[in-house]
Structure formats: C-alpha cells, structure tokens
Amino acid sequence: MHEKTNQTTLDILVLAAHPDDAELGCAGSICKWVSEGYKVGVIDFTQGELGTRGTPQIRLQEAIQAQKILGLTVRENLAFPDGFFENSKDYQLKIIQIIRKYKPHLVITNAPEDRHPDHGRAARLSVDALFLSGLSKIHTSDNQIPQSPWRPTHFMHYIQDKLLIPNLVVDITTFMEKKIQAIKAYKSQFYNPQSTEPQTYISTKIFWDNIYSRAMELGRIIGVTYGEGFILPKAYPLKNISDLF
Numbered sequence: 001m002h003e004k005t006n007q008t009t010l011d012i013l014v015l016a017a018h019p020d021d022a023e024l025g026c027a028g029s030i031c032k033w034v035s036e037g038y039k040v041g042v043i044d045f046t047q048g049e050l051g052t053r054g055t056p057q058i059r060l061q062e063a064i065q066a067q068k069i070l071g072l073t074v075r076e077n078l079a080f081p082d083g084f085f086e087n088s089k090d091y092q093l094k095i096i097q098i099i100r101k102y103k104p105h106l107v108i109t110n111a112p113e114d115r116h117p118d119h120g121r122a123a124r125l126s127v128d129a130l131f132l133s134g135l136s137k138i139h140t141s142d143n144q145i146p147q148s149p150w151r152p153t154h155f156m157h158y159i160q161d162k163l164l165i166p167n168l169v170v171d172i173t174t175f176m177e178k179k180i181q182a183i184k185a186y187k188s189q190f191y192n193p194q195s196t197e198p199q200t201y202i203s204t205k206i207f208w209d210n211i212y213s214r215a216m217e218l219g220r221i222i223g224v225t226y227g228e229g230f231i232l233p234k235a236y237p238l239k240n241i242s243d244l245f
C-alpha cells in the first residue's frame with residue numbers, strides 16, 4: 001500500500017455526478033480496496049435534486065448511510081446544480097481544489113458516455129480538472145491556505161448504464177452483497193414495492209435484476225462470479241490495484 005503521512009490524503013478518490021453513481025459503478029471495488037487498507041473517498045457533484053423520487057435531504061442521508069457501509073474515509077457533496085453543471089473554469093477550479101486537498105494517486109470518475117448526460121459531462125470535467133490540477137500557475141486555496149499542484153498518477157472511468165467495453169475488470173465476488181447493501185441505502189431511488197412514489201427507470205424490478213446480471217457479465221470476462229469493469233485511458237499490466245501506485 002502506498003504510504004502517506006498526511007491523514008487527510010487519500011489513496012483513491014471517486015468522483016460522481018450524483019449520489020449513488022459510485023455505488024452502482026464501483027461499490028464492490030471500493031469495499032475490496034478498503035479491506036486491503038486503502039483510504040478511499042467519494043465526492044458527489046450534485047445532490048440529485050432533479051430526480052423524480054426522493055429529495056436532496058433524503059439523498060444526503062442515504063449517501064451518509066452508504067458511506068458507513070462502504071467504509072469511506074471521506075464523502076463530500078459539492079452541490080453543483082443537477083443537470084446544469086458545466087465543464088467550465090469555475091467548476092474545474094472546484095474539482096482542482098478537491099484533488100489538491102486529498103492528493104489521491106488514483107482517481108475514478110463517471111463513464112465517458114452514458115444514458116444520463118450528466119455522466120459524460122462529469123467525466124469530461126473530471127479529466128480536464130485532473131490535468132489542470134498539476135499546473136503550478138493555477139492558484140487555489142483550502143481554508144485560505146495556498147494549495148500545491150497535484151496530478152494523480154492514474155485515472156479511470158467506471159461503467160454505468162451503457163455497457164462499455166472495459167480494459168480492467170476487478171473481481172468483486174466476495175464483496176457483491178456489500179455492494180448491494182450500499183445501493184439499498186438509497187431506499188428512495190431503487191426497487192421498493194411498498195413505495196408510493198412514481199416509478200422511474202431505476203426503480204423497476206428489471207433494473208434491480210440488471211445490477212446482478214451486469215456484475216455477472218463483467219465477472220465472466222475474467223472467469224469469476226461477479227466483476228466491475230473500468231476504462232483506463234491506456235492499457236496497463238495490472239495484477240493488483242497496488243500496481244497503480
């Protein structure tokens with residue numbers, strides 16, 4: 001495991017357009033890495049306030065519950081406007097502040113393209129901010145303390161609704177049920193026969209069943225029961241997550 005001395009730094013930082021994106025895309029991998037001693041954090045860009053079901057307050061409480069299940073070191077919500085944040089200077093600077101604050105060696109972000117337009121836009125925003133964060137002439141501060149440039153060693157995308165072809169698959173067989181627990185923390189959003197709220201694309205029984213079938217399909221690629229897929233910008237000879245540090 002990569003050694004660090006500052007307790008506020010992270011090994012792995014997951015960026016997510018909405019609360020529950022990280023859980024759906026890579027909760028099993030997060031649990032696996034936490035069990036191996038890595039410090040993992042999640043930054044949610046929006047409060048998911050445009051979602052048909054639930055409220056920002058409910059989703060915040062659900063995210064806190066999911067944080068406990070996943071064993072995250074930190075979880076923050078940047079309160080970007082759901083559906084309307086942009087890949088622009090102001091938003092890039094806020095992501096740069098986060099990257100420089102936590103100094104992760106690996107950043108994982110939304111799918112590069114997906115059914116929800118926020119996902120691809122969040123991915124592009126993240127990738128641009130990751131590069132800019134390493135430039136010394138871009139000045140940011142945290143609590144009025146100037147921040148030093150920091151560019152993570154690696155980044156990758158998790159796979160979301162659209163089935164994209166991964167070039168890295170993590171075996172999450174041992175952690176599949178914990179992934180399910182973390183997703184179930186979002187009671188307002190997913191399949192619940194007792195709910196009186198309007199049915200949505202993600203609240204159907206079919207969508208819930210597809211969480212398992214997607215993990216099985218990705219697991220089959222590497223010969224295990226359940227897997228989570230990731231897209232790296234280039235191929236790496238990877239045996240363990242520690243190979244990325």
